[in-house]
Amino acid sequence: MLLRLCIAICLYFVVSAGMAHAQTVTLRPRIEANGPAVTMGDVFDGVPSAIAGRALSPAPQPGQVGSLQISVLSAAASAAGLDFTAPPGVRAVQMIRPGGARATIPATADARTLSDAAVHRGDMVNLVYEMPGMSLTMRARALEDGAVGQGIRLINTSSNRTIDATVTGAGAARANP
Numbered sequence: 021m022l023l024r025l026c027i028a029i030c031l032y033f034v035v036s037a038g039m040a041h042a043q044t045v046t047l048r049p050r051i052e053a054n055g056p057a058v059t060m061g062d063v064f065d066g067v068p069s070a071i072a073g074r075a076l077s078p079a080p081q082p083g084q085v086g087s088l089q090i091s092v093l094s095a096a097a098s099a100a101g102l103d104f105t106a107p108p109g110v111r112a113v114q115m116i117r118p119g120g121a122r123a124t125i126p127a128t129a130d131a132r133t134l135s136d137a138a139v140h141r142g143d144m145v146n147l148v149y150e151m152p153g154m155s156l157t158m159r160a161r162a163l164e165d166g167a168v169g170q171g172i173r174l175i176n177t178s179s180n181r182t183i184d185a186t187v188t189g190a191g192a193a194r195a196n197p
Contacts, residue, residue: 042103043068047093051115053079058086058115060100063093071100079117080169084188087112087169114169137165138190145174147185149195160185160193 045064053062058079061072076096080086090106090113097104139145139162149156159177166172166187174183174193185193 042101044103045097046104047107047110047113051088051113053115053117055079058088060096062115063088063113064097064102064104067102071102074100077115080115082117085114085116085169086186087114087167112170114167136167138168139166139172139187139193141165143191145185146192147174147183147195148188148193151196166193 043066045066048063048065051058051063053059056079057075058077059072060067060074060076063076074096076092077086077088090111093113094104094106141162141164143162145160145162147158147160149158160174160183161177163173163175163182168187168189170187172185172187172193174185174195175181176183183195185195188194
């Protein structure tokens with residue numbers, strides 16, 4: 021009986037010690053990648069320096085915007101032993117990688133959500149297809165809504181082929197080989 025009590029007390033302290041040391045983190049108001057990868061320190065305020073450099077995702081191209089799903093960020097924070105609670109109603113966050121002509125995104129909660137679509141289903145979109153040494157531009161029809169940095173499907177109205185692309189602005193998208 022005394023042995024069971026001692027084991028129970030030890031287990032309690034082991035479990036509660038792990039919970040007590042979970043570092044609470046919050047989303048940064050502006051997520052800016054300064055290298056080829058978006059890191060924990062780029063996304064969260066309050067990250068311990070030992071894991072701040074841990075990569076979460078490839079960064080967008082310089083001067084471009086990308087997005088990360090909140091579910092991915094929550095899973096990464098949990099795996100790192102961090103305490104993170106997603107803001108209500110936010111499904112994804114936008115990230116930017118400075119470079120070239122510096123792009124700016126307002127540091128508001130609205131800028132982090134994907135509810136503001138730059139392309140709407142049925143819109144005609146200017147699609148740029150880039151390869152090393154060559155760039156093709158064509159018109160395509162959007163098959164779904166998408167915010168800047170979000171992947172969407174388009175249809176080439178000439179060939180009726182579906183194209184996966186990333187929204188780059190209002191009525192604009194880019195497809196890569």
